[in-house]
Amino acid sequence: MTLKSLPGESYPLGATFEKDGKNGVNFCLFSKHATLIELLLFDEPNAPQPSEIIPLDPKINRTNYYWHVFIPGLTAGQVYAYRVHGPYDLENGYRFNPNKVLLDPYGKAIVGSSIYNREAAVELGDNCAQALRNVVVDNETYDWEGDWAEHPRLRTPYASSVIYEMHVGGFTRHPNSGVSPEKRGTFAGLIEKIPYLKSLGITAVELLPVHYFDPEDAMKGLTNYWGYSTISFFAPYHPYSSDQSPLGPLNEFRDMVKALHKAGIEVILDVVFNHTAEGDERGPTLCFRGIDNETYYILEKNKAHYKNYSGCGNTFRGNHPIVSRLILECLRYWVSEMHIDGFRFDLASVLARDASGSPLEEWKTYAPDILWVIESDPVLAGTKLIAEAWDAAGLYDVGRFVELADWFSEWNGPFRDDVRRFMRGDDGMVPCLAARILGSPDIYHRMDIDINRSINFITCHDGFTLNDLVSYNEKHNLANLENNRDGANDNYSWNCGIEGETNEPEIEALRLQQIKNLLTILFLSQGTPMILMGDEVRRTQRGNNNGYCQDNQLSWFDWDAVEKEYDLWCFIRRLIHFIQGLELFRQEGRLEVTYASLHHPHISWHGMKLGQPDWSSYSHCLAFSLRHPEADEYLHVMFNAYWEPVEFELPLLGHGDCWYRIIDTALPLNQTFCELESASQVTRESYPVQARSCVVLMVNPIS
The missing domain is CATH 2.60.40.10 (Immunoglobulins)
Incomplete structure (x- = not known):
């Protein structure tokens, strides 16, 4: 009928x-x-x-x-x-x-x-x-229980944020997760692990794509695990729901958001507006291609073919009026109806290309239309907007999103690379490291912005895990069935002497020390820190630096590691809580560089000798003092990436004051971090910083 x-x-x-x-x-x-x-x-x-x-x-x-x-x-x-x-x-x-x-x-x-x-x-x-x-x-039928109505939005400042990049499925899919089988790998499973995130000190989770994606978009026999293969921008991924009824994923997703908000944790979605699962001319017809191909995609002169600025076969036409409207309404929907707190834009530089694919010339002086529309929209006001400021076709716009847009922040790729190279022992990295610690003033020139719009990270989903960064010199991606051609070749990694897993105590001790070093630099730098799921317990992908197609225990969170690596987990937890408790690391403006005492927060650079930083290409050491007079906070930090111990002079203190050792990454793991109240007093006028290690000293204001 x-x-x-x-x-x-x-x-x-x-x-x-x-x-x-x-x-x-x-x-x-x-x-x-x-x-x-x-x-x-x-x-x-x-x-x-x-x-x-x-x-x-x-x-x-x-x-x-x-x-x-x-x-x-x-x-x-x-x-x-x-x-x-x-x-x-x-x-x-x-x-x-x-x-x-x-x-x-x-x-x-x-x-x-x-x-x-x-x-x-x-x-x-x-x-x-x-x-x-x-x-x-x-x-209209979902009960938000007062979220955003009776309870105001979290809107945690960047300066107080710690972001945890995670995969919804991989977080609880492992059989040892402690989650019931029907909830493993789901939004409901994540809810059960919120106390873990809260205890670690996480303030925001950045979820790898949860928009409905194509799991079959991978080599035959493998699965698209990461989800950067969007089929629908408005619909949550049905397999991530333990409730498999037609509308179950919507309600379960909202249950997860509501529960995270109750715990004080924001939810940031990784959104993929640069390409879709329909791929190139050999791909499937699922939606956009069959509805109006030329409207939704950037085509070659021979319109049978697609321009590919995403590296995934096609390019979504973000600056076409119809497509830009879809993107805006999609973002509005996830904020207004799903209560999302922010977005990370995958390959965001694609959105800085015009409707024909050419880089927008006006991007040199102001933000392109779609980016301006997004950041000026009243519904999106107050949400976190994070750009991955590059694309797969050569555009590299780190600094430009923050420079020309008023609310976008950026993944700071140079921070990742320079910190890795410094701790690996590369020559000439001391000036670069100093810039990264200071919030990258060589990249972010504006003085009227929140310096924490630089999202600092050492690792992310794309590349080595933190454990693998210090365990492998080369990628090992044969399991991806592409003859090891996929994944980045330049990883700035160092295996500490042996490639891959080993039982050699000296190698393992050095790797653990390097992990502590990298994390210490991350959290002591101006900017917003982001850590990758499982790095806190040495999650390994056995050298695979492109696990997009590994939906198995290679990529999943191994919950047995929480107990096995409990001391490392405690170190990271204490480091987070220590940093989050200091006014020095809640500054929205850049610290001033000075060698004199001032009445406002500042930094002063040193080398092995006070006031004499060594910026030469052969230097592997850097020290600096951080001081916030009003908050009565005074730190002295020493980094030694050299392969031998180095003696650093310490700043002289006034009568009655003395230095206390908070962090020394060369010490055994359970002694690496000490709370100020129980820290050891440093009575010498210098401190021997061991090879490849970091030391943080602090003056006790009540001493």
Whole structure:
């Protein structure tokens, strides 16, 4: 029986459940070049064929480029999809194929993961029985229990933030996670581990992509684990939910956000607006390609091919008006309806390319349209906006997002590289390290910004784990089935003398010392620190520096390691709490450099001798003093990346004051960190800093 339909409205886009007298669903889809659109309604999520096919008449159901229809009587939970008719003319960029069942670009929920087949979407034939579908959503029924209404948004300042980059699935998927089997690798599983994050001192989790992605976008026999293969920007990934009902993932995701907020932890989403899972001309037709290919993607002059600035086959056309509107409304949705606190923009430099793919010339003086639209939007005001300020085609814009945009912050790639090279013992790195410690003034020139908009990190999902950074000289990616061609070749790593796992006590002790060194530098530097999931317990990927396709114990969090590496975990926890408790590290302005006593926070540089930093290319040592007179905080820090011990002079103190040793990474792990109240007094006028180690001293203000 054919359902009754009405013409519908051209806004809002997507499927909108309407109550209050109308009682039905309005469907709206943009397509400039389609000749006919069919709305498919399914009785069950995995039904092989639709129960109803509703053709949209161009004369009745189209306004300009918007196709729309209203179906009375439909409710939330209705499963739907589209077929779109139009020309199949590759040279002109048209890829319409009515054999393909297509997702709604604005769809809020997706089902069909158990029947989905990527190859069926690649072939020209009908794929209805193996296609994903959308579900109509009613967002008004969820109980937020006062989150953002009775309880204000967290909006933790960058200066007080510690970010934990993590994978929702990998965090609890390991059998030893202690999470019940049905909740492993899910939003609900993460909820159970919130006390762990809270105890560590984490203030924000940065989740690898949770937008619905294509797990089959990987080499045959492997799985796309990281999720940088987006199918739908509005829908949470269904397999990350223990509740497999059509609307279960939405509610479970919101349960997770609500629980994290109650614990004082913000939620930042990694969003991938630079490409989609549809890949290049050999890829599947899932959504955008079949709806209006030329609108959504940047094409070559021969429009049968895609420009590839993402390294993943295609490039999303972010500065096209239709696409930029989709991006903005997507971000608004995740903030307003899902209570997200911020976003990390994967390969954000793609958004600094114009609609044809060329780098925007005006980017030299002000932010491109889409970036300005995002940061000036009132719904997004107050959210954290973090750019990965480069793309896969050579654009490297570190410094530019912060320089030309007023609210974006950035992953600081040079911080990662320079700190690694310094502790590895490379020549000429002392001046670079000093710049990174001071908040990278050589990169971030503006004086009117929060210096903590530099997101500092040593490791992230892309590359070696912290343990592997000090255990491998070379990548070992053969398990990815690409003959070790994938992954970065320049890792600035050092295996400390033996490649890979070893039982040699001296090598293991040095590796552990290097881990402590790297973490100490990270947290003592101006900027916002970010750590990678599992680094606190030496998670290893056995030298694989591109684990995007390793959905197995190689990538998962090993919860047995929490006990095995408990002393390291305690060191990091104490380090975080120590730094977070000092006013010196809550400054939003850059510390002034001085060699004289001032009445406001400042830093002074030293070498082995006071006031004589060695900036030469052969130096491997740096010392500095940090002082906040108003807070009565005074630290002296010494870094020795040399392979022999070095004696550092200590600043002279006034009568009654003395130095106390807070950190010495050359000491056994359980002695590396001491609280000020129990720290050992340093009575000498100099301190012997052992080879490849860091020392932090502090004056006890009540001494």
